[in-house]
Amino acid sequence: MLYADVILPLPLHDTFTYAVPEDMKDDIKRGCRVVVPFGPKKVYTAVVCEVHDRCPDFAEVKSVVTLLDKKPVVTDKQFEFWRWIADYYICSVGEVFNAALPGGMKPKDGDAMKADKKRRRTKSAVVGDLSLQIASSVLSEAQSKAYEEICDSFTTHNVTLLHGVTSSGKTEIYIKLIKKTISEGKQVLYMLPEIALTTQITDRLNKVFGGDMCVYHSKFTDTQRVRVYQGMLEERPPMLVLGVRSSVFLPFTNLGLVIVDEEHETSYKQQEPAPRYNGRNAALVLARMYGASVLLGTATPSFEVYHLARKGRYGYVQLTKRYNDVRLPEIQIVDVKELRRKKLMKGPFSDELVTAMRDAVSAGEQVILFQNRRGYSNFIECKCCGWVPRCEHCDVSLTYHKESNQMTCHYCGRTYAIPDVCPACEEKRFINKGLGTEKVEDLVISLMPEARVLRMDLDTTRSRLSYETIISQFADHQADVLVGTQMVTKGLDFDNVSVVGILDADTMLNQPDFRSYERAFHTLSQVAGRAGRRGRQGRVILQTHSADTDIIRQIVNNDFWGMFYDQMQERKLFNYPPFFRLINVFLRHRENNLLEHLSEEMAMRLRTFFGDKVLGPDSPPVGRIKSMYIRKIMIKVDVKAPTDAVRSCLSSVRDQMLSQTVAHGLTIYYDVDPM
Ligand code: ADP
Numbered sequence: 286m287l288y289a290d291v292i293l294p295l296p297l298h299d300t301f302t303y304a305v306p307e308d309m310k311d312d313i314k315r316g317c318r319v320v321v322p323f324g325p326k327k328v329y330t331a332v333v334c335e336v337h338d339r340c341p342d343f344a345e346v347k348s349v350v351t352l353l354d355k356k357p358v359v360t361d362k363q364f365e366f367w368r369w370i371a372d373y374y375i376c377s378v379g380e381v382f383n384a385a386l387p388g389g390m391k392p393k394d395g396d397a398m399k400a401d402k403k404r405r406r407t408k409s410a411v412v413g414d415l416s417l418q419i420a421s422s423v424l425s426e427a428q429s430k431a432y433e434e435i436c437d438s439f440t441t442h443n444v445t446l447l448h449g450v451t452s453s454g455k456t457e458i459y460i461k462l463i464k465k466t467i468s469e470g471k472q473v474l475y476m477l478p479e480i481a482l483t484t485q486i487t488d489r490l491n492k493v494f495g496g497d498m499c500v501y502h503s504k505f506t507d508t509q510r511v512r513v514y515q516g517m518l519e520e521r522p523p524m525l526v527l528g529v530r531s532s533v534f535l536p537f538t539n540l541g542l543v544i545v546d547e548e549h550e551t552s553y554k555q556q557e558p559a560p561r562y563n564g565r566n567a568a569l570v571l572a573r574m575y576g577a578s579v580l581l582g583t584a585t586p587s588f589e590v591y592h593l594a595r596k597g598r599y600g601y602v603q604l605t606k607r608y609n610d611v612r613l614p615e616i617q618i619v620d621v622k623e624l625r626r627k628k629l630m631k632g633p634f635s636d637e638l639v640t641a642m643r644d645a646v647s648a649g650e651q652v653i654l655f656q657n658r659r660g661y662s663n664f665i666e667c668k669c670c671g672w673v674p675r676c677e678h679c680d681v682s683l684t685y686h687k688e689s690n691q692m693t694c695h696y697c698g699r700t701y702a703i704p705d706v707c708p709a710c711e712e713k714r715f716i717n718k719g720l721g722t723e724k725v726e727d728l729v730i731s732l733m734p735e736a737r738v739l740r741m742d743l744d745t746t747r748s749r750l751s752y753e754t755i756i757s758q759f760a761d762h763q764a765d766v767l768v769g770t771q772m773v774t775k776g777l778d779f780d781n782v783s784v785v786g787i788l789d790a791d792t793m794l795n796q797p798d799f800r801s802y803e804r805a806f807h808t809l810s811q812v813a814g815r816a817g818r819r820g821r822q823g824r825v826i827l828q829t830h831s832a833d834t835d836i837i838r839q840i841v842n843n844d845f846w847g848m849f850y851d852q853m854q855e856r857k858l859f860n861y862p863p864f865f866r867l868i869n870v871f872l873r874h875r876e877n878n879l880l881e882h883l884s885e886e887m888a889m890r891l892r893t894f895f896g897d898k899v900l901g902p903d904s905p906p907v908g909r910i911k912s913m914y915i916r917k918i919m920i921k922v923d924v925k926a927p928t929d930a931v932r933s934c935l936s937s938v939r940d941q942m943l944s945q946t947v948a949h950g951l952t953i954y955y956d957v958d959p960m
């Protein structure tokens with residue numbers, strides 16, 4: 286009798302053993318998908334990780350229902366990689382499996398099962414003809430030099446950081462490296478943050494690599510993603526994968542190079558659900574498994590990466606000039622505090638910004654306005670008593686959206702009607718507080734009625750199409766001004782933008798997070814980098830209340846080193862990354878008092894291992910989401926502490942906590958290297 290140990294796509298820690306029916310025994314292999322019954326009624330798609338003849342020691346062994354694959358769809362390397370993710374991020378392999386395979390490959394019911402079979406019969410459309418078109422552009426001298434340095438660095442380092450200012454032509458260097466790797470018969474993974482993976486970059490690479498390339502994006506339909514996954518398993522798989530963080534889960538055969546563009550991007554980190562992995566760090570591990578080189582590219586390196594580059598652990602190559610010697614944009618600070626005092630502001634706009642916008646638009650140039658808040662106003666407030674509407678299920682005020690004329694909770698997504706009267710004092714008038722992109726758009730239209738304005742934020746880009754449409758309309762100069770959240774900062778390349786306006790730099794600086802300065806530097810430098818990419822030097826107007834602070838000066842002077850040096854002193858003093866690793870523990874329960882008590886107990890248990898490096902429990906800034914109260918405990922772990930020991934200690938503390946009857950209804954999860 287044969288048995289199959291399988292992984293189920295669930296947060297369960299073990300594999301499960303099923304009997305293999307006679308008619309499957311010749312075909313079933315490690316890496317094949319099977320349908321298995323689980324619990325009294327359910328069936329799941331699982332993946333076989335071992336086939337053996339050891340009879341399990343429990344009485345009732347259930348049988349595999351269906352074998353979905355004749356050939357494995359999960360490779361040995363993938364199993365090894367899944368194990369690493371599960372261990373490092375303290376979750377189950379089942380959760381990794383669930384994230385790794387597109388939904389369409391894990392059908393749950395009979396109908397979906399049939400659909401899946403049908404889909405597998407249609408041949409993959411991704412792999413096309415293999416002849417390369419020759420790229421058009423000869424690199425510049427600086428680019429060639431950087432290219433040579435990278436190739437040299439690859440001979441001595443597994444990982445190299447390419448630190449090149451915005452618009453220095455990093456992408457062209459990537460293209461040359463990709464060609465070289467493909468010509469050696471090896472595959473390339475080119476990773477981008479979700480939001481930066483646009484048609485702009487896809488088209489650019491498609492021109493060069495055509496049918497050799499496939500794109501893996503979470504906005505793709507399930508069918509498309511299944512097709513890409515299956516295409517990777519074919520005899521002649523795509524040689525270049527351009528994808529978001531989840532592309533690390535694709536079945537590569539012969540990976541030779543991994544490029545992680547915009548490596549500093551915090552969106553490489555998956556927040557919810559588990560596995561809460563960082564795509565960049567996972568890619569480093571993936572590359573090591575294949576002996577592939579890694580190139581991390583950015584204009585503003587993350588501290589973790591820059592620190593290792595400085596220590597010589599990573600290779601380091603720099604590009605200090607923009608392509609074609611275009612100068613970096615001039616950043617002009619506008620001291621809003623002073624102007625407000627003198628009543629010289631037009632709403633959120635200084636005269637400087639208004640003039641710069643008007644001049645640009647009348648000269649046929651374009652403007653980007655950055656405000657890192659969507660909606661119309663952050664919240665509304667009763668004019669008489671100051672009452673503020675809040676979400677019933679989350680501890681947070683509601684954001685007012687004018688277009689839909691309702692209030693939205695940005696944590697649970699629930700919408701509410703605007704109240705007719707204040708429930709506290711029956712006043713009928715409300716005031717809008719704070720500034721969102723919707724309001725900025727309105728104000729620009731009233732200031733410059735002749736200008737054509739587009740807005741790009743989560744609300745206008747719910748569908749992939751509209752995101753692409755906004756970018757292409759702006760690129761085609763169908764609009765003069767683009768108002769947006771951080772979405773406008775991500776790697777977009779527009780020819781004609783001469784002015785970038787940052788309406789309020791302070792909200793970014795004032796975040797209660799040890800990374801807030803680092804992040805503000807990244808975001809503001811990136812948004813500034815959208816100005817003057819081709820031709821003339823661009824101009825950035827940065828409005829702030831903190832004009833005379835070091836961090837603003839460092840942003841203006843593009844003084845990455847100064848910012849890094851200052852912040853590193855603090856990180857060292859307070860035991861933060863990259864000197865210590867952080868692991869956050871989140872506990873959730875419907876009952877606030879019980880949660881309070883349980884989280885105190887958990888912190889106490891953790892202190893027996895980690896001593897005073899355990900902080901909390903605290904309520905996070907939003908202490909209740911979707912009716913669940915939340916507590917957070919932070920653990921600062923010595924970078925030299927053995928990860929295995931740390932992990933097993935954390936798993937056992939969690940299991941002890943959850944095994945108590947009083948803990949019924951409690952959820953606990955770890956967030957390793959939180960962003
Ligand atoms: P980065 O990725 O560093 O921000 P890009 O690779 O997007 O920079 O390059 C900026 C602009 O310069 C792009 O529009 C690109 O087409 C152009 N460019 C860069 N290198 C070359 C080259 N060698 N030949 C022609 N154009 C180039």
Ligand code: ZN
Nearest residue numbers: 667670707710
């Ligand atoms: Zn009131």
Ligand code: ZN
Nearest residue numbers: 676679694697
């Ligand atoms: Zn809510």
